[in-house]
Amino acid sequence: MEINLPLMDMDNPVDDSSPQSFKKAFKEYREGRPGGGCMWPELVEAFPSAELRDPVDRGTLDRIESILGQRLPDDLRSFLLGSDGLADEYGTDVIWPAARILDDNLSFRNDEQYKSLYREFDSLMFFGDNGGGDQFAFVRRPERQEVFVWDHETDSRIPVASSLERYVRSALASDGEDWYR
DSSP, X not given: OOOOOOSSOTTSOOSOSSHHHHHXXXXXXHHTSTTOOOOHHHHHHTOTTOEEOOOOOHHHHHHHHHHHTSOOOHHXXXXXXXXSOEEOTTSOEEEOOHHHHHHHHHHHXXXXXXXXXXXXXXXXXXXXXXXSSOEEEEEETTEEEEEEEEXXXXXXXXXXXXXXXXXXXXXXXXXXXXXXX
């Protein structure tokens, strides 16, 4: 089942997908967030080969939460409001675009073959991969901030980072697909 979601709120367009627009979107988000600070622009700037994209509007993220029946982790939500995903220098989606987050999570939860091979995925929210089959996810029931890797060969679910920030730093600083092993 593929669901197409708009990437931008046309009442609030962003001029372009440059890093400057990324910074502007995060600055606006930070100003509207009580007591919040946003580390994403500075973090991504530390990795010049990281590929940023146009931001996603809040309505798209609200629809994802409604369809999946789970809240997006705050850090993932804030990231997507600034860039619809993040690719590393090899083109691997460290953080998937919003539409893929929805599509892949629905596939994992509803595919009969997956149900026969693996434990259930309903408590997880997948958001990225390593390019070799392993997927990264947050546990959403109960809600946790750690990032887990799901190994597609063993069906193991192992914590690999204490936060999305640590996950992004580790994934972008690595020079291979298995940085978490």
